[in-house]
Structure formats: C-alpha cells, structure tokens
Amino acid sequence: MVVELLRNPELMKNVQNEVRGIIGHTKDKAKDNLDKMHYLNAVIKETLRFHPPLALLVRQESIQDAKIQGYDFATGTQVFINVWAIGRDLGLWDNPKKFHPERFLTYSIDFKGHDF
Structure with a gap:
C-alpha cells in the first residue's frame, strides 16, 4: 500500500487529509474511527486487488x-x-492495470465475504 501511495502522491495526500480530518493528530482514537475512513478503506481494498497476498x-x-x-x-x-x-481481468474491472482506489467508493458489493 505504501509503495502505491508513494507512486501516487495525490492519493497519499487524500488519505492523509482524511485521517487528519477524522482523528486529528491523536493516535489513540484511530482504531475507533476506522469505519469512518472510507477513502483509507478504498485504498486498502485496491491494494489487495492490485497486490494480492497470495x-x-x-x-x-x-x-x-x-x-x-x-x-x-x-x-x-x-x-x-x-x-x-x-484482479486484472478487463471483463471485471475498468482499467485494471491502474491503481485507482476511487473505484471502491462506488461499489455496492460487500467485499468482506458476505456478498456472493
């Protein structure tokens, strides 16, 4: 995830702004506010699509x-x-070779294993 954010500084800025806007500069509240960080969640999902662990x-x-x-x-x-x-199938994804987290902001599919 970090490598892709370093390659795309504008995306890094978006994540930083979201995190700072929600939790400010205190680190102790981060885990309590993860469900509010929609852009960060989209970046994580895109990272797993783009670079699957297996x-x-x-x-x-x-x-x-x-x-x-x-x-x-x-x-x-x-x-x-x-x-x-x-994760790179042209029939499933628009422009699959591009790291584009915004695609997960509009998907209505539940990627947590509840939507088959």
Missing part, C-alpha cells in the same frame, strides 16, 4: 461432478484460483 488461493477440491462454462470437473479434481488474474 497469487493463487489454497488448492480446492471438487466434492461432486460439475460443469462450469462448458468445462467438466470430475469429483476430486483439484482447482487453483488465480487471484492475481482476477
């Missing part, structure tokens, strides 16, 4: 035969999900 998710195994988008998967097939490629 490029491939932990291996999954199908528990029954399945057909997905014309492909047949037999029971016991091991599947690896490429998170890095999903």
